[in-house]
Amino acid sequence: MAYQVNGTAIEADEEGYIVNLDEWSKELAAEIAKAENVEMTENHWKVIEFLRNYYDEFQLAPAVRVLVKNAKKKLGADIGNSKTLEAMFPDGAAKQGCKIAGLPKPTGCV
Amino acid sequence: MPDAKKFLYVNRKAPYGTIYALESLEVVLIAAAFEQDVSLAFLDDGVFQLTKDQNTDGIGVKNFSPTFRALGDYEVTKLFVEKESLEERGLDPSDLQEITWEDEDADWEEKPSIRIVSRAEMADIMADQDVVLSF
């Protein structure tokens, strides 16, 4: 599959994760969110930015409990709790959040 | 957790030349979710996994060394590195990257995850486990 951003096709795998991580942009994130039926609020963007920073620092898309723990520390308890995060990203805060953030699927093959 | 088992992940291979180091780290990241008593051992060429300043731009392979610094988030806080293995390779602890974890019980104080141990201490650690997995 592919996303369309400003007339350019951005390739993604069958699950909707982009193939080339360098092609990410905020416009693309908005497109992915639309495809996922996620309405992006200011808090959503904060989580996306957090995820991208986490990946930059550790080369790792965090597992969901690590996301919740760190979001609490970095973004405050209002956002950083599993109930809120799951409501924001119904398909899984780590899974869906990382998809919109243009990161690999979290290695959580439990 | 009373019935937690002691798991030791033994790393004796260098990174990049083979995939063992990366796939070992992937196991540890998953294992962290099972609330067992997890330790990592780095000896022989395994100590090369933790050197700082790894830069894989020139080989087109993902640099996974920063991921070791995320282990604290996953509550993996015991990385035992063997002193003799470092010395045999002309390295000392200052050649390794800094890896820390935040101690929730001590007001989130940052504590070092890497613990340099002698070969005899490493043997004691190995003998004190329930499950030893080697990579």
Add this chain to the structure above:
Amino acid sequence: MSTLHTVNKSPFGDGALLSCIEHCKPGDGVLLIEDGVYGALSGSAISDAVVARAADVTFYLLEGDAKARGLPEGKLLGQVTPVGYDGFVDLVTEHDRSQSWL
């Protein structure tokens, strides 16, 4: 509490056997399998280390692997006991854990 160590590489191209010998504890067992059986050769560069450690550690080798490689029985260290796969299984049960020196 004791450990069964398995070593599957020739000691002449790899440090696994030496490292194992330096990390095992009195009462442990070391089983040489696959190319590890070359570590049982007497009069080799490694045999002194094996003989010295045999004072407090028991060495075994997987018989099928030694035969497959044509190791002359007369040249195997007397300190190394041959076992079959069934013996391998018993060794795993007799020790508290097993550690593979991969």
Add this chain to the structure above:
Amino acid sequence: MKFGIVVSEGPYTHQAADTAYHFAKAALDKGHEVPRVFFYHDGVNVSSSLTVPPQDERHIQKNWSTLASENEIDLVVCIAAAQRRGILDENEAKRQGKDAANLAEGFRISGLGQLIEMGIEYDRMVMFGD
């Protein structure tokens, strides 16, 4: 006793999958249980149904499939390692948009959690690799 076996090298290149097989058989013969074998690293290649060894050589994949069906062994192939190396079951092939699947009968693709579970639940873990 319950034995957990890990195979972490591919077939034919390395003896690990053979040794593990003989070990598993010997354990079963002695009345032990081998509820699950976990395939990791290149060990996942043991599960390829596209393996065609010459007639005068052992068929490592078939040996495992047969042993598993006769003794109800759960042969688990790590999904992350399998995807890197091109081992897919029907579901994964469909999900990834690939036109073929090659996971042999008796094998199951699952996560690394299955490996950790073995360590938690079984009496002994034995690893075969390189």
